[in-house]
Structures are given as structure tokens and as C-alpha cells.
Amino acid sequence: MSGPSTYEPASGFTRWLDKRLPILRLAHDSFVAYPTPRNLNYWWTFGAMLSLCLVVQIVTGVVLAMHYVPHVEHAMDSVQRFRRDVPFGWLIQPMHAVGASMFFIAVYIHMFRGLYYGSYKAPREILWILGCVIYLLMVATAFLGYTLPWGQMSFWGATVITNLLGALPLVGESIKNWLMGGFAIDQPTLNRFFSLHYLLPFVIAGVTVLHVWALHEAGQNNPTGVDVKSKADTVPFTPHATMKDLFAVSLFLILFSVFVFYMPDALGHADNYIPANPLQTPPEIVPEWYLLPFYAILRAFDFNIGPIDSKLAGVLAMFAAIGILFLLPWLDTSRVRSMRYRPIARQFFLIFVVVCVVLGWCGGQNPGRILAKAGPFSATLTWVQGGQVVEAPVSASSEGGFDQAAAAVEQQLRGQGATLTAVRREGATQGVVRGVVGGAEQTRTVRGETADAVEAEITTVRAEVGAAAPFFIVERRVPPTFTVTNLSQVMTAYYFLFFLLILPILGLRETPGRVPDTIAKPVTDGKAQGAA
């Protein structure tokens, strides 16, 4: 899109400057004369919001760093002091904390926009990949920043994440210890996390420059996905896109302000106001909302895959979930960019969005939480009322032969008239079989909505029967259940299938709708346009 420059220095000074440092020419060509597709919708305004977010985070962050003390004993107090005593600290600290969430809201919409309109396809692969790099850096920066107040969630979040990296084969342990600065999360960890949290935003800013550079080289995509063919397809960036962006940014700031001024803590976790305590694990360790989908993918792997244990599988899947975005330009085989003309792909895309939201929900839940079950939990208690207890020792010759030996002893007791027998193993080869002779055998079945409720029922029955029965045989039955982990597994499967199977195959098989010849045609009905 970089045609000949149309910049004309207007004054003597700008002519002088233009010969020495054509920075005004660069700005003019990039943000004034730069031709913008005329059909961009509001989904294209999130880039402007993201630039604003980065500036807000850096400015508020620099001020916060002036007052922050990176010490395990003082970090939380220094943040509190900033909020309480520093002029406008009550405004700047929540702006930084809420700003992180706003940054992610904007970046997710920006990414879904790129996904829907095929903004990753040639010639914008590098542009997309640079965006993915920025996102990855944002995730790292947000994680590091969340540890700095040194609250419970800071500490335990850092513990969980560094332990995950420790799961990587060969290098994991070294990376973990290097990140921690020792063998546990402590003062050295906080110091290096603070240092890195201050560094990475400037790396993000640098990659953002490359991102914008790549954008101006390839030109913006647009809702039709059709290339710009003539001047009729575009309008100058300023004032057309500028004004639209400013309007959208203003709306975004309203949302931002509602959170900052009226619910500054709604997006955070209450536990992070509790000072870090290495001796007390909080009841739940959850990341901030924007990382929950990846947390759900991590926890979906509660099973080993061959030689890969569940922990490593989860870590690999979590990184693969971001890594796969880097490959997207080559995974999607469709020659049509915009899903506006891909009716089937569009449906799969909408499901993908829902899946991401559901994954986020799963990440915030207790993984063992039962969502559906095929019946109630139940248990059957069998006991003999009255009767005489008999005991016989079991002694097997080998560990494996114990069951057989016990069965033989049981058989023997039954031969003596025992109506109920139970084996208690007391060692590898030793045990006792107890039986009751005489009395009346009774059974009772209890049901409950949860395993705990059934246990409570069992305790009640035992207390009721009391000493009348020498022992009970309890047979517990767990119905088939569908837990949050199962839901995460289904959603994770779709997440990866969408990229690895649906997009590659659909691109080849789908018959796209009619794509317009030019950008201008559908919006102008072929009529000539005035300005531009």
C-alpha cells in the first residue's frame, strides 16, 4: 500500500526537517494520507483502543513503579499506601488493574475480528504472527504484573505457573529454578518478576511498531476480504478512519470508566487482598478471567497420553492453544478471506467463539464439579443383626496369592455357618476374615445427590443400628457423571479441531458465496463517489 508519498512540507522549517529527518512525512503517509478501505466496520476500531490501552498501562505503570517496593514484606503495603496516600493513587492503581482487563477485552475482539474476516491470509501472515507475538507478550506481562502485589493469588498463581514450566522434559527444572531465582517462590522471584514486568511492555511497544509497519505495507483487510483495486475503494485515513476510531475509543472509555470508578475490584479476585502466605494454599487458585480458557485447557488433561503424563500434556496443550494461532495462515486453505461469504465456516466460527467462552467458564469452576449425572449416588449397607462373630487369620504364601487364600478362608467360615463375611487385609500376605454366625441378615440402600450426602446417610444408618451389628459391608455406587473437566475436554477438542481439521478441510470443500468484484461495488451500487 506504500505508494509515492504525497507529503508536501508547508513551511521553511518543515522543508528543512524533511531533508534531514522525514519523520513528518512518515507520520503523514502513515496516519493521514494512508488509504483505508471505505467499508471498514466498527470491528476495525479495536486497534485504536489497543494503542490507547498500551499507553494507559505504560503511563500508569511508570507512576506505580515510583511507589512500589518489590519486597515480599512490603509489596502489598506499598500498593495500599499508593491507593490511600498518594495523590490520585486511588484513581491510578485501579486504572492499571482494570486497564489490564480492558486491554484483553479489546485484544480478544481484535483477534476474533481477524479470524472472522481472514485477516491472517496472504499477504498478511507476518502481520498476524506479529499480533500473536504481541498477545503472547501481553499474557506474560499480565501474569508477571498480577504477582507484584504479592497477595495470595499472586503467590499461588506464580507457584502454579512456574511448576508447570518445570514439567517440561530435560530443561523444565532449570527454567523453573531460573525463573524462581531459587527453589521456591520468594524474594528473588518478586525482584525478577518486577524487572521483567517493567521490561516487557516496551518490548510490546516495539513489536507493535512492527505490527503497524506490516499493516501499512500490506494494507488493511476489510469486511469483504477483497483487495483494494482502485482509489474508489478507499478513503484517506484522516479524517475518515481517525474520526470513527475516536468515536469508538470514546465509547470504550465509557466502559473503562464504569469499571474504574464504580466497580474497580469486580474483575479481580478477593484473595489477592490477602497477603501472600506460603504456608496456606487458598481454597481455589484461579488466574484472572482473561487466562481462564487456557487454564481450562491445561486442566482438561487429567489423563496420561502414553509416555506423556497428564501434567506435561496439559502444559503442552496450553502452549499449543496459542502456538496454533501462529500456524493459522497455513492451516486455513480457503481462497476466500472473509467468512461473510463462507456460510458454513461462519457457523463453525460462531461455535468456536462460544467454545472459547465456555472454556473460560470452565477455567473458573472447580474441575470436579458435576454438571450432569445418570442417577443418584447410592450405597447398599449389609449387616447381620445379632449373631456370633467368628474370626480366622489369612496367611498367603505370596502377595498375589492373598485374594485366593482369603477366599478359601471365607469359604471355610461360611462352611461353619457364617452368613456374612468380610476380609480385612493387614499386610502384604497377612489378613483377617471376620464372619457372623446366626442372626438376621439385613440390607438397606441409601441415596443422595452427592457422594458426601451418601456418606452422611451411611453414618446415620450405622449410628441407628449401633452395636447391634458387629460390622457392615458397604457397597458404594457412583453414577456415570459429566464434570467440568469432561466439558473442558469436549471444548478443548473442538478448539483444536477447529484449527487442525475444520478450517483445512472446509477451505477445500466449501462452496463460498458470491464475492463482490471490488470493495466499492456493494457499498456504492456502482455510483461514482465524490471526495477522496
Place this chain on the structure above:
Amino acid sequence: MAKRKGLPKMLRALSAAAIAAIAVAGVALAAGAAHHPEDHPFSFDSPVGNYDMGQVQRGFQVYQQVCAACHGMDNLAYRHLGEEGGPFAAYRVRDHETGEMTMQIGRPAHGGSFVAVTDNPWVRAIASEATITDIDPNSGQPADRPGRPSDHFRNPFPNEIAARASNGGAHPPDLSSITLARHGGADYIRSLLLGYDGEMQGTLYHNPYFPGGYIAMPPPLNPDVVLYTDGSPTTVEQYATDVTAFLQWAADPHMEQRKRTGLVVLGFLLALSALLYLAYKQVWRGESH
């Protein structure tokens, strides 16, 4: 819009069903949660709601006479009480009839000038009642002295070990930000203070609002233990509500200023958005898009 065939329709139905299932599951799970804190209509709940400073003052009294025996508030200094937005902020007012200057707590309806915390007699009195252990400037040895407005709230225990030793092994948490540090915030704190039912298990007290159901803190409030001077009822419920209001103020002392500023900022942004929208429409007039 392309003509819809069978497959898209099916996919659409599937996504709709998925959303419905999630919504139903969400509602069912929410219904299962027990002992949700009781929702109390505090004055600071609404987006424009302020603190009831009389209530915050009474709550501070409850904190000092009851809670402070075990709980510290390390992030608060006595001067905070007298800063603008604090419960003991003092203002000088000129009496219209006599022309005399008098001092009062709380911002007058009109006029009045804020009294610097160092000159605030109420804050000075509250601070001087506390005994602070400091280093004696002459001997260099630890020595007790009366508190000053710049001192932080006196912590009842020198360290966590001492706190645990005096409380049967339990550590009374710092209350500086307690309403932010607990799910349910102020409603949770109030419900917890009122939630005791007399049942005990060993040395623990049953309280349905406390996670796990049993808490080491004995029921802290009893009727008539704190004497109010403003005629408010001296019941446990009143104490619990008042002290919760104080703790909310302590956790979020700039709330009133924040909400006021927010109103101005939102008003400005709404007007700006309207102008920008008109400007945007003006710029794009005659351009199809």
C-alpha cells in the same frame, strides 16, 4: 446473504442448544450455593451512595472497643480518620449571628473550611489515647509514648506468633482491607458477625457464613457493650452493621471522591462521544460505506 442449507441450520441449532444448556447449568449451580451473605441495604451500595459518616464513627467506636483487642489495621493511620472523606474530618464554620468560628465534624451544607489533620482535636484525642511503643530518642531503647495522628493504628500484637499464642493458634486477620479481601464484601462481614448460632465443635464456633462452617473467632459482639452517644440502639445487629460500614470505609476511603469524579468523567465522555459521533457523521457525509 447466502441461501441457508441443511448443515448451517443444524450447526446454528447446535450452538443455540449449547448456549441454552450452559444457561440452565449456570442457574442450577447457582441455586445449589448455600449460606449466601444476607444483602443489607448499606448507604454506600448504589453508584451514587456515600458513607453514612455517623455510622462510620459508631463503627470506629465498635472497632476500638471490641475488634481492636485482637485485630490490627496496619494500613490505617489515625490521621486518615481526619482527612477529607474520613469520619472525623473537621471543618471551621463561621456562626452567622455571633460571627464566632466554631469547629464541627463533617462538611457543612455550605461554606466552612477544612481543618488540617494535625489541628483536628478529635483525631489528636483518638491518637493520644493509644499507647505506641517507639524508640526513645534519648536512650535508644524501646519506650511507650502517647500516639500521634501520624501513627498507624496500634496493633494489639507485636507479631504473628504472639497473635497466634494469644488466640489458641488462630491468627486474627488484619482488617485494613477486609471487605475487599472476602467474597461478598461488606454483606459477608455483617452476616458473619450476626451468623453465630451458639453451636460449638471443640474450640470452634459454628457460623454458616464462614467457609467450612466453623470459625475460631468467638462471637465478638454482645448487646450494650459499646455505649453510643447519638441514641442509636445498642444491639448486636446495630453494632455489626456499624462496624461493617467502618471497615468498608477503611478498605475504600476514597470511594466518595471516586464516585463523584466518575460522574463528571462519565458526563464528559458521553458529551464527547456525542460530539465525536456528529463529527464522524459529518466527515463521512457523501461517502458510502
